[in-house]
Amino acid sequence: MAVYTDIAEDELKWFLTEYDAGQLLSYKGIAEGVENSNFLLHTSKAPLILTLYEKRVEKSDLPFFLGLMQHLSAGGLSCPLPLPRKDGALLGTLSGRPAALISFLEGMWLRKPEAKHCREVGKALAQMHVAGEGFALKRPNALSLKGWQTLWDKSESRADEVEPGLQNEIRSDLNFLQASWPKDLPDGIIHADLFPDNVFFLGDELSGLIDFYFACNDLLAYDVSICLNAWCFEKDGAYNITKGMQMLEGYQSVRPLRDEEIAALPTLSRGSALRFFLTRLYDWLTTPEGAMVTKKDPLEYLRKLRFHRQISSPAEYGLSL
Ligand SMILES: Nc1ncnc2c1ncn2[C@@H]1O[C@H](COP(=O)(O)OP(=O)(O)OP(=O)(O)O)[C@@H](O)[C@H]1O
Numbered sequence: 001m002a003v004y005t006d007i008a009e010d011e012l013k014w015f016l017t018e019y020d021a022g023q024l025l026s027y028k029g030i031a032e033g034v035e036n037s038n039f040l041l042h043t044s045k046a047p048l049i050l051t052l053y054e055k056r057v058e059k060s061d062l063p064f065f066l067g068l069m070q071h072l073s074a075g076g077l078s079c080p081l082p083l084p085r086k087d088g089a090l091l092g093t094l095s096g097r098p099a100a101l102i103s104f105l106e107g108m109w110l111r112k113p114e115a116k117h118c119r120e121v122g123k124a125l126a127q128m129h130v131a132g133e134g135f136a137l138k139r140p141n142a143l144s145l146k147g148w149q150t151l152w153d154k155s156e157s158r159a160d161e162v163e164p165g166l167q168n169e170i171r172s173d174l175n176f177l178q179a180s181w182p183k184d185l186p187d188g189i190i191h192a193d194l195f196p197d198n199v200f201f202l203g204d205e206l207s208g209l210i211d212f213y214f215a216c217n218d219l220l221a222y223d224v225s226i227c228l229n230a231w232c233f234e235k236d237g238a239y240n241i242t243k244g245m246q247m248l249e250g251y252q253s254v255r256p257l258r259d260e261e262i263a264a265l266p267t268l269s270r271g272s273a274l275r276f277f278l279t280r281l282y283d284w285l286t287t288p289e290g291a292m293v294t295k296k297d298p299l300e301y302l303r304k305l306r307f308h309r310q311i312s313s314p315a316e317y318g319l320s321l
């Protein structure tokens with residue numbers, strides 16, 4: 001369960017006096033998510049999400065994340081909006097952590113997304129890329145090549161505990177990606193973590209995107225590769241080309257990919273599979289047993305990484321070339 005920091009009712013009531021949020025009626029911790037502590041608040045006005053920012057979020061990045069939600073929402077994307085305090089600030093402090101109130105987004109995430117949902121996600125991702133244009137703040141991607149190397153340096157010596165031979169295997173992926181990572185592709189604001197649990201649906205209709213806490217400036221097609229990894233594989237590890245095709249068509253109906261972005265998809269997908277493998281591996285090796293958080297399986301992403309390694313043409317993702 002991702003509630004790392006508990007809050008006292010009195011403190012919360014005091015915190016809310018800084019906002020025009022109405023009277024507190026109830027609050028409860030939300031078990032989902034792994035990064036931050038989230039609470040659902042009912043007030044005499046509207047339901048709200050209270051987020052306390054935890055270890056992996058740098059406080060100096062918060063103006064970027066909160067400002068981005070405002071920018072994307074103004075650009076027509078459905079996403080939560082931070083509620084300003086009476087003094088105009090978007091950020092406060094609660095239980096010793098930076099904290100923000102954000103609007104509650106209706107909908108549920110899909111446990112078993114189908115191809116038609118992948119199409120909607122592709123569209124929404126492209127809409128986000130377009131809506132992100134003109135955002136004044138910049139945030140480099142801390143989890144790109146350099147960040148992967150840092151994570152790997154911390155995990156490498158224990159990698160073979162997870163699977164024998166992993167140390168050599170991952171080292172050669174890192175070497176390959178360092179040497180062949182694409183440059184000069186279109187870049188902009190990317191979500192960087194658009195997994196099923198960050199996309200809400202009402203019925204079959206996508207109602208909005210949440211969790212912009214990995215958002216940054218990077219290659220737009222890298223974000224597409226993250227979504228292919230997160231949405232288009234089945235539980236048994238097989239790539240579902242129909243889902244891939246729908247996702248890519250949905251994306252291209254809003255923002256057509258350039259030839260060089262398409263050509264780079266296998267390398268980008270290999271990189272994004274490695275990125276989630278590495279964060280999961282690091283967490284797997286460092287999260288103490290009994291911690292109140294569900295550890296995610298690094299091997300799921302190892303299988304995806306192996307799949308991308310043997311791709312010989314981007315057509316295998318479901319693109320008609
Ligand atoms: N604006 C919102 N409206 C409605 N529910 C929300 C909102 N923000 C968060 N939630 C709920 O809180 C849960 C966790 O939120 P979120 O994904 O942002 O947390 P996280 O710890 O950053 O997770 P992740 O593991 O995806 O990085 C979501 O699955 C959802 O149930």
Ligand SMILES: N[C@@H](CCO)C(=O)O
Nearest residue numbers: 034193195276280296
């Ligand atoms: N979406 C990430 C976890 C949160 O960032 C994963 O599945 O590994």
